[in-house]
Amino acid sequence: MAISRRWFNQACLGVAAALLAAACGGGSGDDVISVGSKDFTEQLIIGEMYALVLEENGFTVERKLNLGGTPVAQAAIESGDIDLYPEYTGTALLTVLNLPASSDQQAVFDTVQQAYQAQFNLVWLDPSPMNNTQALAMTEERADALNIRTISDFAAQASSLTLIGPPEFEVREDGLPGLKSAYGDFSLADYKAVDAGLRYRGLVDGEADVAVAFGTDGEINAFNLVVLEDDEGLFPPYQVAPVVRQTTLEANPGIADALNQVSPLLNDDVMRQLNYEVSGNQREPADVAREFLVNAGLVTD
Structure with a gap:
């Protein structure tokens, strides 16, 4: 930032x-x-x-x-x-x-x-x-088009989705490994590893379907993003x-x-x-x- x-x-x-x-x-x-x-x-x-x-x-x-x-x-x-x-x-x-x-x-x-x-x-x-927990966020338009509101919804369609986020999310206990453990061993279409400051621009510009977010990021309100419900309770407070x-x-x-x-x-x-x-x-x-x-x-x- x-x-x-x-x-x-x-x-x-x-x-x-x-x-x-x-x-x-x-x-x-x-x-x-x-x-x-x-x-x-x-x-x-x-x-x-x-x-x-x-x-x-x-x-x-x-x-x-x-x-x-x-x-x-x-x-x-x-x-x-x-x-x-x-x-x-x-x-x-x-x-x-x-x-x-x-x-x-x-x-x-x-x-x-x-x-x-x-x-x-x-x-x-x-x-x-x-x-300020970790989260997954989407643009309202993309979330509506794919009918995704929860991380379970995301996991069910993951094979056709691109996720954008920092490199460490691929290996963190509460990152992709944790998501796969909690929500099933899904496969993504792609994971775009970028500097944390580039996540939201990539999402809004259509380079990805979903972005790794943090609950108090200012861009969530600024870009009117949808934060997916962590329905399996993976992310700690x-x-x-x-x-x-x-x-x-x-x-x-x-x-x-x-x-x-x-x-x-x-x-x-x-x-x-x-x-x-x-x-x-x-x-x-x-x-x-x-x-x-x-x-x-x-x-x-």
């Missing part, structure tokens, strides 16, 4: 934005809270939201956004290089903890919450209702939540109350719109995050 050079340079250099709120402050005064994020649009937006809300509540914040993928972010929080960052329950379950997939949203959250506390001394705060070092919370207990104000506001439609403001309309993640929080009344303009 598109990120401006200015944002990229700022994020990679970890430019600190330290603002002290003059009023009531939830911060402890001397502590600097390091907020991290991974290296894609949604993470940049949510990481900036966490930073802005903490600043609004009196904390001094250092931004260490755009760190990299999951292993980098996990290593950073374990080492104390960052104090908190947004993480997904499904990623924690499969990638960090290497546990079996589950489609039970509450069970997945309970599992990762308990395991992170026990193994890493990390705390999961309140999860958002949004679910990917709710996002702040993950915070226990020692940081103990020293700064107001962090939980501040960040838990953000979580309930982030549902699928909201995140799709915010993501598209960056990926489609080429706006800065920081501007999109601030505008949303100002409108929500959590940050003063």
Whole structure:
């Protein structure tokens, strides 16, 4: 997804934005809270939201956004290089903890919450209702023409369909191998492996019938796409939540109350719109995050 050079340079250099709120402050005064994020649009937006809300509540914040993928972010929080960052329950379950997939949203959250506390001394705060799970999407016209609304429908016609998506989907446990295990050992007409940013353009231009999607991608709303129902419950939930070092919370207990104000506001439609403001309309993640929080009344303009 598109990120401006200015944002990229700022994020990679970890430019600190330290603002002290003059009023009531939830911060402890001397502590600097390091907020991290991974290296894609949604993470940049949510990481900036966490930073802005903490600043609004009196904390001094250092931004260490755009760190990299999951292993980098996990290593950073374990080492104390960052104090908190947004993480997904499904990623924690499969990638960090290497546990079996589950489609039970509450069970997945309970599992990762308990395991992170026990193994890493990390705390999961309140999860958002949004679910950035993997999915399959089609244009409305193509879905109507083929009468496809579920992944079972897709699997039944797979031999005549072209699927477009990132290369790793061909080998992931919750990618093609998982689909074939859950929905029958079907064969595709073709799988077009492309950079993640090219999936939707290829779909809309007719190069493929179905695209690998993520539930909060902005292009789903922008292109009026149909997300196929995962009727066999293959894909695990990917709710996002702040993950915070226990020692940081103990020293700064107001962090939980501040960040838990953000979580309930982030549902699928909201995140799709915010993501598209960056990926489609080429706006800065920081501007999109601030505008949303100002409108929500959590940050003063």
